[in-house]
Amino acid sequence: MSRSPEIDAVPAGPLTEWLRAEVPQMKVGNEPVDIERISGGHSNLTYRITDATGRRWALRRPPTGMVLATAHDMNREWRFITAVAPTPVPVAPPVAFCADTGVIGAEFYLMEFVDGEVLGDEASGHRLEPGAPRRTAGLDAVDVMAALHAVDPDGVGLGDLRRSGSYLERQLRRWHRQVHESSVPDLSTVDAVHARLVEQAAALPAADVRIAHGDFRLGNLAVGPDGRVRAVFDWELATLGDPLADLGWLIASWGRPGDEVPATIAGPSLVEGYADRAELVDRYAERSGRDVSHLDFYVAFARWRWACIGAGVYSRYAGGVMGATDEAEVGVARLAAIQRQAEAALAALGG
Known part of the structure; x- marks a missing residue:
């Protein structure tokens, strides 16, 4: 069995x-701290760090191998969480940033660990x-989004x-x-959507x-048993821009039972x-006071x-850096998903 290099990153x-x-507040004994990867692979990696007293912390670092240009800037992510931390937007309290790549092979930062459910897939919705x-969970997520905006x-x-x-012009140019x-062999539909979006x-x-x-969804939030949001994670795509892009992203990922067009992510909202x-x-429009009449465009953009x-x-699967034993099968499924979302966007834009 192959082993992902991200396990030992x-x-x-x-x-x-x-x-x-x-980090003097962390109690480090004579033995190395305990490290456990708790998320990552497609984006920046998150690890649970446990100190000598059993207190938990979280560490974020970039993924390993085949990272596209401008992606996974840890200092930028750190800037956003430290800026937002004093506001009503809940984030994991930032602790320390390390720019010395000689420590673990990449820049990274440490934050306090926030307990809560991260609802990243359909099964987690239960x-x-x-x-x-x-x-x-959904309504409070929107309230937190409105607070951020x-x-x-x-x-x-x-x-x-x-x-x-x-902002939209920059995003369209950057992602195009x-x-x-990337290594995707057929980008004709993606290109057609790009032309209509422009x-x-x-x-x-x-x-x-x-x-x-930039990636606001339940899979990047920690929620308590009551469904209320305790922290917003994964700020790697954060920027200054159009707030409706966040709402469009959330709605594009918010699948419901019986949907004819699949959501971008098979997430928890597929559960009853x-x-x-x-x-x-409606909740976002009420809480933010923004006009949402053009939201269909933003969903297509998402x-x-x-x-x-x-x-x-x-591309990372195709390059063999993900460590999966079924990379070929996973790659085919990902190509199909890319095509399906591009086709749904084109249809929504009148293509």
């Missing part, structure tokens, strides 16, 4: 020495009790990340360039510039008892962007 000995010197907790980027020290021009750096984006009303998380998409949209990101993940 955090050497315990060098990390322990760094923690002993840089972890919350039917009734109020499941409905609350209410944060003034200049007021939290992120104003220097503001760029001139259109990156998808053509055309239709030019006709949209100007959007206000806010913090856009979660709020419907229309409820989430499906296309998911296809572009999926192309990068497919």
